[in-house]
Amino acid sequence: MExxxxxxCLLWGHVIAQQEELLEPERYAASGTITRDNKLIEASGVLGLFDTEQEAQEVGLAWARAWVDAHL
Structure with missing residues (x-):
């Protein structure tokens, strides 16, 4: 989590490890959360599956920045 x-606001990019089959490579689901003054403002659902943790974190943060730009 980054x-x-x-x-x-404080933005969070979340990473959730995903592995459907034992022999398949691990992938990572992304999501984002926005807080302000220690209160939840908004949270995304799963934003997609990615090959690296870094890529998933970046997508979660990008979603959060876009939400803030559009709503606050």
């Missing part, structure tokens, strides 16, 4: 301060 966090970032943005326009007065």
């Amino acid at each position: 966090q970032e301060k943005y326009k007065g």
Whole structure:
């Protein structure tokens, strides 16, 4: 999980390991969360599956920045 301060909010990029079959490579689901003053503002659902943890975190943070830009 990676966090970032943005326009007065704290954004979180979440990574959830996914592996459907034992012999398949592990993939990572992404999601994002936005908080302000220790209160939940918004949280995404699963934003997609990615090959790396870093890619999933970046997608979660990008979603959170876009939500803040559009709503706050």
